[in-house]
Amino acid sequence: MSRWIGTSFKMTKTRSEAASYAARVRAAVGDGIDGVQPFLIPSATAVSVVADTLGPGSPVLTGVQNAHWDDEGAWTGEISVPQAADAGARLVEIGHSERRAHFAETDDTVRLKTAAALRHGLTPLVCVGESAAARDAGRGADVVRAQAEAALEGQSDPGAVLLAYEPVWAIGEHGRPPRPEEIAPALAALAELPARAVLYGGSVDLRNAPWLLELPGVQGLFVGRAAWDVDAFLDLVALGL
Numbered sequence: 001m002s003r004w005i006g007t008s009f010k011m012t013k014t015r016s017e018a019a020s021y022a023a024r025v026r027a028a029v030g031d032g033i034d035g036v037q038p039f040l041i042p043s044a045t046a047v048s049v050v051a052d053t054l055g056p057g058s059p060v061l062t063g064v065q066n067a068h069w070d071d072e073g074a075w076t077g078e079i080s081v082p083q084a085a086d087a088g089a090r091l092v093e094i095g096h097s098e099r100r101a102h103f104a105e106t107d108d109t110v111r112l113k114t115a116a117a118l119r120h121g122l123t124p125l126v127c128v129g130e131s132a133a134a135r136d137a138g139r140g141a142d143v144v145r146a147q148a149e150a151a152l153e154g155q156s157d158p159g160a161v162l163l164a165y166e167p168v169w170a171i172g173e174h175g176r177p178p179r180p181e182e183i184a185p186a187l188a189a190l191a192e193l194p195a196r197a198v199l200y201g202g203s204v205d206l207r208n209a210p211w212l213l214e215l216p217g218v219q220g221l222f223v224g225r226a227a228w229d230v231d232a233f234l235d236l237v238a239l240g241l
């Protein structure tokens with residue numbers, strides 16, 4: 001089984017910067033790397049240029065950071081899964097904690113968006129993760145399992161869904177890298193669900209990626225800041241071998 005190694009650019013990079021990054025990745029990966037499934041999730045403005053730069057049928061997948069559950073309509077500011085697919089996306093990131101915290105994403109909208117991605121043949125990448133308070137109360141694994149079960153409930157093909165376990169307290173500039181014993185319970189809980197793979201995300205870097213990749217239940221890494229430099233991303237991809 002391939003290890004998934006990918007990055008979200010979040011709200012960084014111009015189209016030109018994203019294209020340069022994608023061109024470097026495409027050149028380094030060539031026709032593909034056995035055992036590794038790389039993916040890039042740029043801002044919406046750069047999705048088509050990244051997908052075009054990677055080329056049709058590329059071994060590097062392109063994703064979107066969000067998509068609406070409806071196929072079209074009066075949803076100002078949103079993009080639909082068919083529009084994402086038209087731009088070249090094959091992955092749809094859903095339910096990142098920043099969207100849950102700042103854009104009213106709920107378990108219900110995550111489930112609807114997951115269904116929309118599956119309906120159109122794109123791969124949902126559903127993010128789940130507990131707060132520091134839930135972790136400290138010993139409820140981390142329960143929270144994470146509930147979020148993941150809510151996303152998978154009633155789906156036509158839960159086995160096609162990727163889960164990204166991203167503890168809220170580990171993400172971003174205010175986060176900190178996890179210790180193995182802090183994330184093992186949630187990883188064990190997610191391993192019982194019928195998803196395609198479970199990725200870990202949250203303060204991943206070149207120092208901790210080797211042991212994170214060896215943790216039971218981790219089939220890939222979803223990286224933010226540490227992968228925004230393309231050389232670092234390619235080093236992380238090489239670690240997945």
Ligand SMILES: O=C[C@H](O)COP(=O)(O)O
Pocket residue numbers: 008166170171172173175201202203204222223224225226
């Ligand atoms: O989407 C990626 C995750 O939010 C992790 O971000 P980070 O690696 O900057 O902590």
